[in-house]
Amino acid sequence: MDELKLYTYIAVFGSFALYFAIAWWARAGSTSDFYVAGGDITPLQNGMAIGADWMSAASFISMAGLIAFLGYGGSVFLMGWTGGYVLLAMLLAPYMRKHGKFTVPEFISDRYYSKTARIVAVICLIIASLTYIIGQMKGVGVAFSRFLEVDYGLGLGIGMAVVWVYAVLGGMKGITYTQIAQYCVLIFAYTIPAVFISLQLTGNPIPQLGLGSTLADGSGVYLLDKLDMVVTDLGFKEYTTDNMGGTLNMFAYTMSLMIGTAGLPHVIMRFFTVPSVQAARSSAGYALVFIALLYTVAPAVGAMARLNLMNTIEPAAGQNLEYEARPQWFKDWETTGLLKFEDKNGDGKITYVADAEKNEMVKVDRDIMVLANPAIANLPNWVIALVAAGGLAAALSTAAGLLLAISSSISHDLMKGVLTPDLSDKNELLAGRIVMTIAILISGYLGLHPPGFAAGTVALAFGLAASSIFPALMMGIFAKKMSGTAAVWGMCSGIGVTMLYVFQHKGIMFIPGTSFLGDMGPDWFFGISPNAFGAVGALVNFAVAFIVLRFTGPAPAHIQDMVDNFRSPYGKIEASHDH
Amino acid sequence: MEGETTYWQENLRLIFISLVIWFVVSFGLGILLVEPLNEFRLGGYKLGFWFAQQGSIYTFVGLVFWYSAKMNKLDKKYKVEES
Numbered sequence: 001m002d003e004l005k006l007y008t009y010i011a012v013f014g015s016f017a018l019y020f021a022i023a024w025w026a027r028a029g030s031t032s033d034f035y036v037a038g039g040d041i042t043p044l045q046n047g048m049a050i051g052a053d054w055m056s057a058a059s060f061i062s063m064a065g066l067i068a069f070l071g072y073g074g075s076v077f078l079m080g081w082t083g084g085y086v087l088l089a090m091l092l093a094p095y096m097r098k099h100g101k102f103t104v105p106e107f108i109s110d111r112y113y114s115k116t117a118r119i120v121a122v123i124c125l126i127i128a129s130l131t132y133i134i135g136q137m138k139g140v141g142v143a144f145s146r147f148l149e150v151d152y153g154l155g156l157g158i159g160m161a162v163v164w165v166y167a168v169l170g171g172m173k174g175i176t177y178t179q180i181a182q183y184c185v186l187i188f189a190y191t192i193p194a195v196f197i198s199l200q201l202t203g204n205p206i207p208q209l210g211l212g213s214t215l216a217d218g219s220g221v222y223l224l225d226k227l228d229m230v231v232t233d234l235g236f237k238e239y240t241t242d243n244m245g246g247t248l249n250m251f252a253y254t255m256s257l258m259i260g261t262a263g264l265p266h267v268i269m270r271f272f273t274v275p276s277v278q279a280a281r282s283s284a285g286y287a288l289v290f291i292a293l294l295y296t297v298a299p300a301v302g303a304m305a306r307l308n309l310m311n312t313i314e315p316a317a318g319q320n321l322e323y324e325a326r327p328q329w330f331k332d333w334e335t336t337g338l339l340k341f342e343d344k345n346g347d348g349k350i351t352y353v354a355d356a357e358k359n360e361m362v363k364v365d366r367d368i369m370v371l372a373n374p375a376i377a378n379l380p381n382w383v384i385a386l387v388a389a390g391g392l393a394a395a396l397s398t399a400a401g402l403l404l405a406i407s408s409s410i411s412h413d414l415m416k417g418v419l420t421p422d423l424s425d426k427n428e429l430l431a432g433r434i435v436m437t438i439a440i441l442i443s444g445y446l447g448l449h450p451p452g453f454a455a456g457t458v459a460l461a462f463g464l465a466a467s468s469i470f471p472a473l474m475m476g477i478f479a480k481k482m483s484g485t486a487a488v489w490g491m492c493s494g495i496g497v498t499m500l501y502v503f504q505h506k507g508i509m510f511i512p513g514t515s516f517l518g519d520m521g522p523d524w525f526f527g528i529s530p531n532a533f534g535a536v537g538a539l540v541n542f543a544v545a546f547i548v549l550r551f552t553g554p555a556p557a558h559i560q561d562m563v564d565n566f567r568s569p570y571g572k573i574e575a576s577h578d579h
Numbered sequence: 580m581e582g583e584t585t586y587w588q589e590n591l592r593l594i595f596i597s598l599v600i601w602f603v604v605s606f607g608l609g610i611l612l613v614e615p616l617n618e619f620r621l622g623g624y625k626l627g628f629w630f631a632q633q634g635s636i637y638t639f640v641g642l643v644f645w646y647s648a649k650m651n652k653l654d655k656k657y658k659v660e661e662s
Contacts, residue, residue, distance in 0.1 A: 067632075072613075072628055072631060072632075074632075075609060075610075075628075075631035075632050078631070078632055078635075078636060079605045079609055079631060079635050079636070082635075082636045082639050083601065083605050083635070083639055085639065085643065086597070086598075086601045086639050086642055086643055087601075089643045089646060089647070090594045090597055090598070090643075090646055091594070094650075208633060209622075211623070211624070212621065212622035212623040212624040212629070213622065213623055214623065222622070222623030223623055224623050224624065224625070224628075225623065240617070240625050240628045241614075241617065241625075241628075243613075247610060247611065250610050251606060251610050251611070254605065254606065254610065255606075278647075278650075278651055278654065278660070281643075281646070281647040281650055281651075282644075282647045284643050284647075285640065285643040285644045285647055288639060288640050288643055289640055292636050292637070292639070292640050295636055296632075296633055296636055296637070299632040299633070567587055567590075568586060568587075568659045569654055569659050569660060570654075570658070570659035570660065571659075
């Protein structure tokens with residue numbers, strides 16, 4: 001066994017052993033432990049757990065790669081996925097915590113006194129969460145097969161077993177404490193290579209400052225200016241100004257991600273685990289600090305990875321790398337098929353330019369940038385091993401949080417709330433565990449046989465949350481008179497137009513060949529792309545709800561009293577419930 | 580109740596101020612005004628680019644803590660802390 005493999009085994013299985021130990025120590029005894037960790041997690045702990053829950057394989061592996069190739073346009077992810085926490089902290093979390101229930105659909109059903117509303121919310125939640133998990137499971141499979149060189153399916157199986165043990169055993173309590181450990185693993189794994197690379201390129205160890213510094217090669221040129229120059233010389237768009245389909249599209253995209261983030265149930269339900277309203281507000285702040293640590297490093301990782309890649313292929317203008325002299329990491333990623341070279345002009349050298357006719361780097365998968373980065377920069381083996389453990393921590397922690405959201409919405413909202421209201425606490429706990437086991441098996445199966453529409457559905461998850469759940473929750477808190485009928489109409493129209501626009505571009509249920517653009521060009525609605533359409537769906541939701549409210553009359557008085565109650569931290573929890 | 584500000588009204592005022600700042604640093608300085616701002620520099624960063632990829636995030640963190648601290652004071656002022 002070589003050194004790298006040994007280090008990787010130690011990092012990966014060492015971290016797994018830690019998660020198991022924590023799960024055993026914090027196993028759940030009641031439904032309250034299982035759903036909301038008994039409601040006594042401190043804001044600092046909760047902030048860290050939310051950070052790990054939120055930062056998935058997509059944040060850890062994909063985001064910096066996206067930024068590396070989108071440049072300034074990649075800012076939509078940075079602003080969108082952090083700005084949503086401002087909305088959560090001010091518009092949703094404190095009031096929902098005060099109301100004091102276990103799940104998001106339960107809040108919606110109380111506030112809108114409607115089982116229909118609850119069922120609509122459960123459906124949105126399950127679709128959004130399942131599509132997310134598929135991505136995490138794929139991430140686990142890829143990390144195992146690349147770093148430990150085991151079969152993709154076996155890697156996936158090991159990942160499923162690990163999540164099963166600590167999520168089913170520990171519920172929210174076990175998941176929360178495990179996620180705190182996972183946060184530490186993933187943030188170290190992300191920042192250590194970034195510090196090394198920043199130091200190499202600019203002499204400044206802090207990546208956020210390194211990105212704005214001059215290069216360490218003595219030329220006195222700023223890193224970003226150099227990068228702009230290198231990419232424009234080869235015909236690519238300028239790194240710092242490339243704005244991804246125009247200003248309006250960036251605006252709508254950022255807005256969709258922000259309100260989508262604030263509307264994702266697996267994030268909102270974390271605020272039910274803290275002891276007070278004050279703690280709910282401050283845990284949003286701590287969560288954002290822990291998330292910002294990674295999100296402000298990511299643009300440095302992206303830009304530096306792009307520059308290193310360009311410099312490796314063309315060390316000086318016109319002096320392209322001989323294909324035979326390519327470095328080891330290049331060969332490794334070629335074998336995975338994520339990196340492809342085709343010698344079009346037959347000169348034995350690698351030409352990497354924007355022009356598709358002449359470009360010989362026919363495939364550079366964006367997802368490899370973070371994983372390949374330490375090798376491109378010639379960092380020591382233990383750093384590479386750490387990155388593998390970090391990627392797994394990011395994927396596992398998010399998968400566990402999502403599984404809990406799914407199992408609670410089925411066992412608590414559908415079974416206990418709608419189908420079998422007299423379910424005992426003990427049986428509900430058992431049902432939660434069984435549902436979670438089934439959800440793990442389904443998501444594992446889908447990770448092994450990813451449906452053709454897997455890639456497109458992540459956008460749908462944000463679109464759904466942005467156009468249905470966020471407006472319903474916000475109106476429930478800020479528009480006291482909003483009625484159940486109006487809210488259900490709003491949710492359905494919001495989801496309706498969003499799905500219509502997405503399906504129109506990408507096919508009905510993402511089945512190829514069923515897209516129905518007709519005479520309308522792509523992005524026909526003011527140049528807004530389907531991924532950015534959730535913001536428009538949310539506007540439709542608000543508009544329809546208020547119009548219907550005008551014609552059907554306001555919510556009953558006892559519901560308005562309930563709203564007054566959860567607007568203030570003072571007073572009893574669960575007012576006007578069950579009567 | 581006429582003329583007297585309530586807990587909820589003061590809360591709405593704080594939320595409004597916060598959301599104006601939230602909007603200005605991200606959508607305003609990071610997207611709508613990015614081109615004129617890019618004429619200015621912050622070290623190697625173009626200023627608009629810096630707001631989009633760094634500045635807006637730092638401001639968000641500050642905002643959430645500021646709002647949280649203000650609300651804790653408001654809770655005390657109106658004696659609505661959780662018992």
